[in-house]
Amino acid sequence: xxxxxEIQAVFIEEAKELVLQFEESLLAIESILPNxxxxxxxxAFRAAHTIKGSAGVVGYDHIVDFTHFVEATMExxxxxxxxxxxxxxxTLLECNDHINALIKCLESNEDxxxxxxxxxxxxxxxxxxxxxxxxxxxxxxxxxxNQEATQSFRVSAQFYKACMVDGFDPLSIIRYIESKGxxxxxxxxxxxxxxxxxxxxxxxxxxxxxxxxxxxxxTREDIDEAFEFIAAESNIEIAxxxxxxxxxLVKTDKQPTKNNKVKPxxxxxxxxxxxxxxxxxxxxxxxxxIVSAALEDHTKTIRDSALTxxxxxxxxxxxxxxxxxxxxxxxxxxxxxxxxxRVVRDTSKELxxxxxxxxxxxxxxxxxxxxxxxxxxxxxxxxxxxDHGMESPAQRADSGKPEYGTLSLKAFHDSGSIVIEIxxxxxGLDKEKIKEKAIQRNLISPDTELTDKEIAxxxxxxxxxxxxKVSNISGRGVGMDVVRKNIEAVRGTVSVESxxxxxxxxxxxxxxxxxxxxxFMVSVADAKFVIPLDMVTECIELPLGNGATRQTDYxxxxxxxxxxxxxxxxxxxxTNPKIRPSIVVVKYGQLRAGIVVDQLLGEFQTxxxxxxxxxxxxxxxxxxxxxxxxxxxxxxxxxxxxxxFAHEPESRKLANS
Amino acid sequence: xxxxxxxxxxxLTIYEVSKVAAKWQLMLSDDTTAIAIxxxxxxxxxxxxxxxxxxxxxxxxxxxxxxxxxxxxxSPCALWLLNTLVASNCTQRR
Numbered sequence: 001x002x003x004x005x006e007i008q009a010v011f012i013e014e015a016k017e018l019v020l021q022f023e024e025s026l027l028a029i030e031s032i033l034p035n036x037x038x039x040x041x042x043x044a045f046r047a048a049h050t051i052k053g054s055a056g057v058v059g060y061d062h063i064v065d066f067t068h069f070v071e072a073t074m075e076x077x078x079x080x081x082x083x084x085x086x087x088x089x090x091t092l093l094e095c096n097d098h099i100n101a102l103i104k105c106l107e108s109n110e111d112x113x114x115x116x117x118x119x120x121x122x123x124x125x126x127x128x129x130x131x132x133x134x135x136x137x138x139x140x141x142x143x144x145x146n147q148e149a150t151q152s153f154r155v156s157a158q159f160y161k162a163c164m165v166d167g168f169d170p171l172s173i174i175r176y177i178e179s180k181g182x183x184x185x186x187x188x189x190x191x192x193x194x195x196x197x198x199x200x201x202x203x204x205x206x207x208x209x210x211x212x213x214x215x216x217x218x219t220r221e222d223i224d225e226a227f228e229f230i231a232a233e234s235n236i237e238i239a240x241x242x243x244x245x246x247x248x249l250v251k252t253d254k255q256p257t258k259n260n261k262v263k264p265x266x267x268x269x270x271x272x273x274x275x276x277x278x279x280x281x282x283x284x285x286x287x288x289x290i291v292s293a294a295l296e297d298h299t300k301t302i303r304d305s306a307l308t309x310x311x312x313x314x315x316x317x318x319x320x321x322x323x324x325x326x327x328x329x330x331x332x333x334x335x336x337x338x339x340x341x342r343v344v345r346d347t348s349k350e351l352x353x354x355x356x357x358x359x360x361x362x363x364x365x366x367x368x369x370x371x372x373x374x375x376x377x378x379x380x381x382x383x384x385x386x387d388h389g390m391e392s393p394a395q396r397a398d399s400g401k402p403e404y405g406t407l408s409l410k411a412f413h414d415s416g417s418i419v420i421e422i423x424x425x426x427x428g429l430d431k432e433k434i435k436e437k438a439i440q441r442n443l444i445s446p447d448t449e450l451t452d453k454e455i456a457x458x459x460x461x462x463x464x465x466x467x468x469k470v471s472n473i474s475g476r477g478v479g480m481d482v483v484r485k486n487i488e489a490v491r492g493t494v495s496v497e498s499x500x501x502x503x504x505x506x507x508x509x510x511x512x513x514x515x516x517x518x519x520f521m522v523s524v525a526d527a528k529f530v531i532p533l534d535m536v537t538e539c540i541e542l543p544l545g546n547g548a549t550r551q552t553d554y555x556x557x558x559x560x561x562x563x564x565x566x567x568x569x570x571x572x573x574x575t576n577p578k579i580r581p582s583i584v585v586v587k588y589g590q591l592r593a594g595i596v597v598d599q600l601l602g603e604f605q606t607x608x609x610x611x612x613x614x615x616x617x618x619x620x621x622x623x624x625x626x627x628x629x630x631x632x633x634x635x636x637x638x639x640x641x642x643x644x645f646a647h648e649p650e651s652r653k654l655a656n657s
Numbered sequence: 658x659x660x661x662x663x664x665x666x667x668x669l670t671i672y673e674v675s676k677v678a679a680k681w682q683l684m685l686s687d688d689t690t691a692i693a694i695x696x697x698x699x700x701x702x703x704x705x706x707x708x709x710x711x712x713x714x715x716x717x718x719x720x721x722x723x724x725x726x727x728x729x730x731x732s733p734c735a736l737w738l739l740n741t742l743v744a745s746n747c748t749q750r751r
Contacts, residue, residue: 164671164703164704164705165671167671169670169671169703169704169705170704171703171704171707186741187744188707188711188741188744188745190708190711190745190747193708193711193712193715194712194715195712195715195716196678196681196682196685196709196712196713196715196716197682197685197716198715199712201674201675201676201678201679201682202675204674204675204678204705204708204709204712205671205674205675205705207704207705207708208708209704209708209711
């Protein structure tokens with residue numbers, strides 16, 4: 001049985017993607033003005049057309065009617081009856097926003113608010129001024145359009161068996177064609193419909209009938225559109241009726257005509273899966289990893305070589321399934337970066353600045369759930385960079401810079417993390433002003449000595465803002481600390497580097513996934529800890545001589561100073577003087593440090609379990625994991641440990657590698 | 658020998674077909690000689706619902722399905738279903 005809400009959910013998801021595509025195409029058209037590119041205009045037209053068509057299939061008439069006008073305007077652009085200009089593209093972008101707002105209302109099951117109705121009326125008026133279209137619904141409009149060059153067609157339709165289960169109602173085709181002003185005569189061919197007492201109830205959800213349609217006052221294009229979403233998998237024959245001559249049937253899927261818009265099957269088969277199902281799969285996989293580790297532990301006690309071999313094979317398979325499953329959740333960051341073209345465009349227009357967006361590393365992949373969580377912080381950083389960082393064209397010209405500023409979004413992998421950099425070539429942070437403001441707000445005392453980096457990082461303190469005017473873009477001082485909180489909530493870090501008059505670079509460093517990590521297990525006293533494996537560079541014994549003692553916090557490691565921390569001190573655990581401790585050398589970004597532990601227990605695949613509300617603010621721990629033995633291991637938050645260690649007042653303990 | 662009257666539900670679409678088909682199957686018996694369908698409550702029907710009624714009609718090929726409970730005051734979809742069943746020779750107008 002098909003769930004209606006599933007079909008609507010699919011429409012909403014697809015429509016959101018189409019809205020993004022439409023926006024991207026419009027921005028691309030705008031970027032080459034006053035020139036134009038037929039292919040980009042076609043892309044934009046197709047996006048609007050498909051939104052309208054899909055909305056029609058699921059019965060969202062309001063969206064159909066509004067999008068009809070957008071589509072009609074795009075059609076005029078496509079036919080060169082209208083020339084693209086900046087104002088028109090702005091209107092179309094606003095129309096796109098409106099469609100997006102309508103979709104969001106549907107998604108949240110809300111009625112369309114009156115404000116949307118007002119917006120819609122204004123937008124329709126604007127579109128009319130360009131295209132001369134009268135305010136008619138799509139069907140009324142089409143009746144007028146179709147009064148020219150229509151003819152009659154005969155269509156034989158044998159739909160694919162599961163079409164109705166997939167949410168397609170063959171009657172919708174008749175309704176669609178009639179909505180275009182055509183008349184339809186239907187002959188139902190029901191000879192293959194089984195008797196009710198000869199089949200199972202489920203078999204009656206399949207389509208057993210065929211339809212023979214005679215369509216009058218129509219065009220081939222309209223009929224192709226009516227069957228567009230079903231033609232690839234069904235057997236649809238369309239032929240014009242020319243007087244009383246017997247029509248030559250043309251199979252749409254084999255002999256496409258010039259106007260045939262039936263899409264060929266996508267050679268690369270794609271499937272849409274609700275994210276929740278993937279989450280469940282990842283959770284269940286996590287349990288499998290735990291049980292698999294328990295099995296391995298137990299096998300060691302049995303000492304049966306055949307069993308050990310089988311268990312090793314199972315573990316290899318679990319590991320393969322794990323990487324394939326996590327790969328399912330990976331998406332390219334470019335899809336997210338592209339959204340910022342619009343943010344950059346709108347913000348720079350609003351502030352009367354000229355900014356171009358550069359995107360690098362768009363193919364870098366990260367977990368979809370991570371993407372959702374970083375969109376807001378990224379948006380804030382981008383808007384902030386344009387508002388605070390970028391100078392006006394006149395100021396840039398005065399300082400010998402090109403009038404167009406450049407904002408770059410760059411993504412890349414580094415040491416098992418994904419790094420996202422948001423950089424601009426603007427004025428840079430005014431460190432004196434930041435320090436002054438920090439003193440005013442009692443964040444630091446006037447005699448505090450801070451490095452440039454530490455001064456720059458003050459902007460992440462709650463309530464901090466150096467903006468002289470509060471705009472609707474930034475300057476309220478409620479943003480950067482929220483950015484840091486959001487990034488830290490996904491086990492990431494944010495840092496900033498800035499050179500005055502040259503620009504600022506914000507760097508977000510995020511874990512690749514939030515669910516399962518490869519870890520390196522260590523122990524201190526009876527407690528077990530897991531360090532993310534990709535941060536571990538090597539393990540060494542804590543030397544007793546060689547310039548180091550147990551009391552010092554650094555050693556000479558092959559000619560470089562390696563600072564280290566004792567987990568036993570941080571977590572107040574007892575030490576055993578009989579055990580010679582080891583140092584696990586970890587690297588995070590440009591920072592390197594050692595973590596002193598009692599024992600090295602080796603690599604360990606681990607499932608991250610949240611610590612729960614009670615422990616969520618516990619510093620230095622990012623989660624926990626259940627071991628095969630049933631014991632709990634704590635997952636170390638290495639960035640946080642290093643950060644806290646680096647900011648201990650007595651010394652600067654970190655070595656820049 | 659028995660006559661069976663089946664009242665169509667308010668909504669008969671792909672979402673109801675399987676459940677309604679199972680219910681109707683239980684109502685049918687070997688000695689059912691005539692079936693009448695009552696469209697008076699029907700407000701919504703789609704192609705799958707139409708197909709189910711056709712499947713019901715196929716059970717009584719010797720005795721055409723009769724239709725009750727529909728007139729010009731009833732819902733457009735009931736009228737549509739009646740007309741389509743008549744056009745498909747599944748029933749005849751009363």
